[in-house]
Structure formats: C-alpha cells, structure tokens
Amino acid sequence: MVFLDGLSQGMNIVNGLHEFLGDDAEFVAASILSGATITDVRRPRPIEQLHQFSGRIFDVTAPRIAVLGTDGAIGKRTTATLLTQALNARGLRAVLVGTGQTTIIQGGRYGVALDALVPQYCTGEVENQVVAAFEGENPDVIIVEGQGALSHPAYLTSAYILRGSRPAAAIVQHAPRRVVLGDFPTIPMPTLASEIALIEAFSDVEVIGVTVNHEGMTGEEIGDAIDAIEQEFDLPATDPLTRAPEALVDMVLLAFPHLAARASLSSTPAVTSHDMQASVTL
Structure with missing residues (x-):
C-alpha cells in the first residue's frame, strides 16, 4: 500500500x-x-539482446580486480565501492562493474544482476559489461564486484564473474568471527586459506589482499585479525570501514607498480561517479 x-x-x-x-x-x-x-532492476533484457562469452575480454588491457569473499552479505560491494572511490581520489581512473541489483540501484553505469539471468548468458554478460566499461571510460583499472562465494553451495555467480571478467587479481573479503554461512546456519564458514586456494585454483588469478568484515569484533580485535592475516598469508590486509582508504589503494599499487607510477603523475582526481535520481527502493 x-x-x-x-x-x-x-x-x-x-x-x-x-x-x-x-x-x-x-x-x-x-x-x-x-x-x-x-x-x-532484475528484469533481464530479451534473450536476443543478451551476450554469450565471445573472447572480447582479451582485448581489455586495463587490469581487472575482482572483489570476492568467503560468504554472501559479507561486504564485497561496499569494499569494491570504497576501493573504486579511493583509487579515483589518488588520481587513477577506476571504474566499478557491478554484478548485483544493489550496485545498479545505486547508480552504477556498468553492471548486470547475474542472479536473474539464464546461466548460459552469465559469463557473456559479465564480459560485455567489462568491455563496455573499458571502451566507455578508458580506465586505468576496472574493479569487478563479487557475489556470494566461489565455495558457496547455493550461489554460482562467483564462477561466472571469474570466467567473464578474467581478472588479473582478486581481493578476498572475510569475516573472522562468522562461524556459519549467513543464510545456512548448518553449514560452517570456509576458512580464508581454503577460499584463497580455491579461487587461485579455479581461475588464473592471484589473490593480492584480504579485507576484513569486522562484525562481532572490538577495535583491538580488528587490529589483531589484520596482523594475523598478514602474518599467515604474507598479504596486505585491512578493514575498509575502520582503516584509512589509502590501505586499499596501496594493496592495489603493490600488485600493479605501473599504476603507482600513473597515480604519482596525476595531479587531479579522476571522477567516474554519476548522479542518481531520487526513488523508492525495495
């Protein structure tokens, strides 16, 4: 009503x-x-307008970084958004490709609601959106929003994202205090180690960092978790919500030194955000 x-x-x-x-x-x-x-937002275009995988992704020269996770509703979209904003603030031209309805609702120019598509077109639609972002924005780097988790028994979207965007790197979002999957209280959470191993085995991608979802943690515990992850995995780690955004940027620049050179030469931040119309969101 x-x-x-x-x-x-x-x-x-x-x-x-x-x-x-x-x-x-x-x-x-x-x-x-x-x-x-x-x-x-979740209404797919007519079948004749959808794309199957074509291989055009191999013409995209900008590095793609996928923000994946160990569960659904763990903060991947938030981290991807903050990372994109932080890279732009450092003078790099970064563009976000969304893979769920929320990013599209929030005004994302490039994206597709993967969970509403016929599986045959999922990989191709991700590829098409990444290619469109590359051709439309000429970015230095493309950030691809993750969905669910590659290990999750109910969600296959991470597989389509990895195959369609062919990222060179991935950042993994993890909630150290989460014991069971958010929607499945009888299924234990995967370990961070097992998820990283699965991601790197499934696709030709390197995990370059870990971001922490700090649910159920005190400030001191967040710091301890970050330190423990960095020590165990020899990877940079941060909490995107309680730590400075520079930590996210440094995570990317460490993996892609040529982007560091471009950032240091840029004097003004690039802007790729778009105005949003006021609306009621369900």
Whole structure:
C-alpha cells in the first residue's frame, strides 16, 4: 500500500526484487495515472539482446580486480565501492562493474544482476559489461564486484564473474568471527586459506589482499585479525570501514607498480561517479 501511495504521488519506484512490479496491473495503472516510473532492476533484457562469452575480454588491457569473499552479505560491494572511490581520489581512473541489483540501484553505469539471468548468458554478460566499461571510460583499472562465494553451495555467480571478467587479481573479503554461512546456519564458514586456494585454483588469478568484515569484533580485535592475516598469508590486509582508504589503494599499487607510477603523475582526481535520481527502493 505504501508503494501504491508513492506511485500515486508521482514517486518513481526502483524495484530490486525478483517479482516484477511492472507486471502487476495495479501498480502499472497507478504509474500511468501519475506519470511515475517503475524500474524492475532484475528484469533481464530479451534473450536476443543478451551476450554469450565471445573472447572480447582479451582485448581489455586495463587490469581487472575482482572483489570476492568467503560468504554472501559479507561486504564485497561496499569494499569494491570504497576501493573504486579511493583509487579515483589518488588520481587513477577506476571504474566499478557491478554484478548485483544493489550496485545498479545505486547508480552504477556498468553492471548486470547475474542472479536473474539464464546461466548460459552469465559469463557473456559479465564480459560485455567489462568491455563496455573499458571502451566507455578508458580506465586505468576496472574493479569487478563479487557475489556470494566461489565455495558457496547455493550461489554460482562467483564462477561466472571469474570466467567473464578474467581478472588479473582478486581481493578476498572475510569475516573472522562468522562461524556459519549467513543464510545456512548448518553449514560452517570456509576458512580464508581454503577460499584463497580455491579461487587461485579455479581461475588464473592471484589473490593480492584480504579485507576484513569486522562484525562481532572490538577495535583491538580488528587490529589483531589484520596482523594475523598478514602474518599467515604474507598479504596486505585491512578493514575498509575502520582503516584509512589509502590501505586499499596501496594493496592495489603493490600488485600493479605501473599504476603507482600513473597515480604519482596525476595531479587531479579522476571522477567516474554519476548522479542518481531520487526513488523508492525495495
């Protein structure tokens, strides 16, 4: 009822659900009367407009970095967004490619809601969005949002992301205090070591850093967790929400020295963000 009231007053609705409000006669009628719009973000384009994998990704010369994780709802999108912003603030032209509905709702120019697609087109749609970002922005680096976890029994999207974007590197988001998978309380969390090994075995990609989700941790415990990860894996680690964004940038520049040279030569930050329209989000 709230959303119908909003439509009647001319308020646009951006719907991230799998149920499409644009197919509901009552919602459609209300939007026509008021002139408001309904955008079903998860609605795939017609089959004839979707892409299968083509190999065009091999023409993309900008390095791709995938932000993956050990579980769903663990902070991959937040980390990917903060990393993209921090790289731009350091003078590098970074662009984010989203793979879920939330990034698209938040105004991302490049992205696809993978979990709403027929699997045959998932890899190709990721590839197509990365190619579009490369051709449209001429970026120094492309950040690709992860979904779920490669080890997760319910979500296959990480596999499509790795195959479609062909990243040169990955950053892994992990919640040290999470004991079981968020949506499956009977399934233990994978270890950080097992997830890194799986990612590197599945795809020709190197894990270049670890980001910490600090749920259930005190400030001191966050620092201890970061130190322990760096010592065990010999990788840089940080908490994107409680540590300075420079730590995220340094993680990337350490792995890609040529980007460090470009950043030091740049005098003004690059900007790739886009204005967002006010809307009601489901």
